[in-house]
Amino acid sequence: MKRNRLTLTRMALGSLRGQKKRYFALASGIFLAVFFATALVLASASLGKTMLDDYRARMGEQDIALLDAEATEEEILQTGIAQRMGTIEVFGEIAASPEADAARVAFGRYDETAAALAHPACLEGRMPQSAGEIALEASAMSRLRLAAEVGDTVTLYFYPLMGRNQFASEPVTRTFTLTGILAEKASHLEISRVTSEMHYTRFPAALASEAEEIEPGSLPARHLLLELARPLTEAQMDETIPGLYHLYDYQISLDPALLDEVLPVLLAIGVVALSLLFASGMGIVNAFAANLAERSVQIGMMRAVGATRRQIRRIFGREALLLALLCAPAAIALSCLAVALLLRLLDQGALYAPPALLLTALAFSVLCVMLAAAIPLRRAGRVSPMQAIRDTQFLRAARRARVKSQKRFRVESL
Structure with a gap:
């Protein structure tokens, strides 16, 4: 009988199947972060391409x-x-x-x-x-x-x-x-x-x-x-x-009044994109840290049977990678559809989404997720087996607890 080899990917997939509710919040955060960030990039690229096409139609391609x-x-x-x-x-x-x-x-x-x-x-x-x-x-x-x-x-x-x-x-x-x-x-x-x-x-x-x-x-x-x-x-x-x-220069030929209107909008889009990126990164860090904290006993048992810190980081890092690979393509596809509909409603040209830009967005999204997950993963790798297995929170609470004696009977009733 052929046995299936236990790999990091199999372990990560099994963990994702068994922890669907726990990973739902993390997956939602990754999806929304990639969706909004990609939508902003695609909208900016599409508007820029529309302006360039209008310029070339008006002025030509000659330099x-x-x-x-x-x-x-x-x-x-x-x-x-x-x-x-x-x-x-x-x-x-x-x-x-x-x-x-x-x-x-x-x-x-x-x-x-x-x-x-x-x-x-x-x-x-x-x-x-x-x-x-x-x-x-x-x-x-x-x-x-x-x-x-x-x-x-x-x-x-x-x-x-x-x-x-x-x-x-x-x-x-x-x-x-x-x-x-x-x-x-x-x-x-x-x-x-x-x-x-x-x-x-x-x-x-x-x-x-x-x-x-x-x-x-x-x-x-x-x-x-x-x-x-x-x-x-x-x-x-x-x-x-x-x-x-x-x-003929595309940058020089732009109307200064138009630049005065466009530059603040582009600056605002950039600020919003950076804010969303930072907020989504912090959200992924907190969600992944909370998930690892809830699984401290599992981490301790794995450390107790010989798993090294590097293996712990690789196992749970593989889960984050699979989540990113599952959520990012769907978020990018939905952002393309949303931006295309928005541009059509506003009559601002067509969607500009070259394959190189989409692949860059996918790679950047996966990289950001892995960087955000690296912080809690380093903390999880430092936990010793005994520290992870014992219930530290209850032990600390028990040490702080004080026994207050009370009389439960009356002397005269004896």
Whole structure:
């Protein structure tokens, strides 16, 4: 007959089955601590991811834009500073009227990589795909006072760029098919360092396809969008990057007023998370210490039959580990569900819970539980067999007790 080997895990599981009521409070404390701590972390990560996604949708993924760059793409790539690079060509400006004082907007195109970096998005329709097609930002249509819908044919007056800040004196009449209405992008890309009078540094609010032909004799401006291969200091950028450039930085681009609102909230979340972590740790310490105190006789009997202090700590530590492994995954799963529902109700984006973050939360939760249980486990290991077996509390009470004699009979009744 095969005998099952008695291991620490088997002993811990048997103890958990036999002491369900005693371990319920400890398991509840571990579950709630992991739930609230993970929920706060997931909520913060999800809100941060939502803000980053909004920034990238508005500004793009590029780190730097070289304005009217004279260097070729090959020369920039040879420096090793960029891992992705796209080109934006600015052909000139277009107007809805040939009058000299008519409003104009920049007209150009993105190549495939530049479009992948900047994320120009259509509110209606689609992006231009063939020559003679055009897509306009909604704000550009408003400035041009162009009353047209997707699919309409529009006549525009094109002023080709003949050099830096030099446009053709007479416009060229062009007819386009309006294929899409775009979300705001050009004004977001034009951020600082450059004055509004430098027209050749502007970004196009009217987009053509890559098949659009360049006007003969014109000299389009060429902006390069760079995604850096590594972070650069300002001195390195001034040394490596020639000419004018825009620097796009997620931290710098945040609105100061928004930061004033967000930072106190993040600070409050951090304080609450640390408070919950400390309170849950103390709760686990007290609950585990109370459980070990109630089992002092069991500890004494184990010490009496030869169990060492290390074995005592390992046996009861295994119980704490099993509790953590049972409670933490369930708490993390429930926190994901709760945060997802909360974000959906508040319309604050979607849950951001990458596997690396969940695994880190699980490992950190188990580590915190084991650290909290280590304090009472060290005390339990120091108890001697005789001290654990005898009822110390009753012995101390008996020593303090005093016998008070009383008369139980009357002499005259004898």
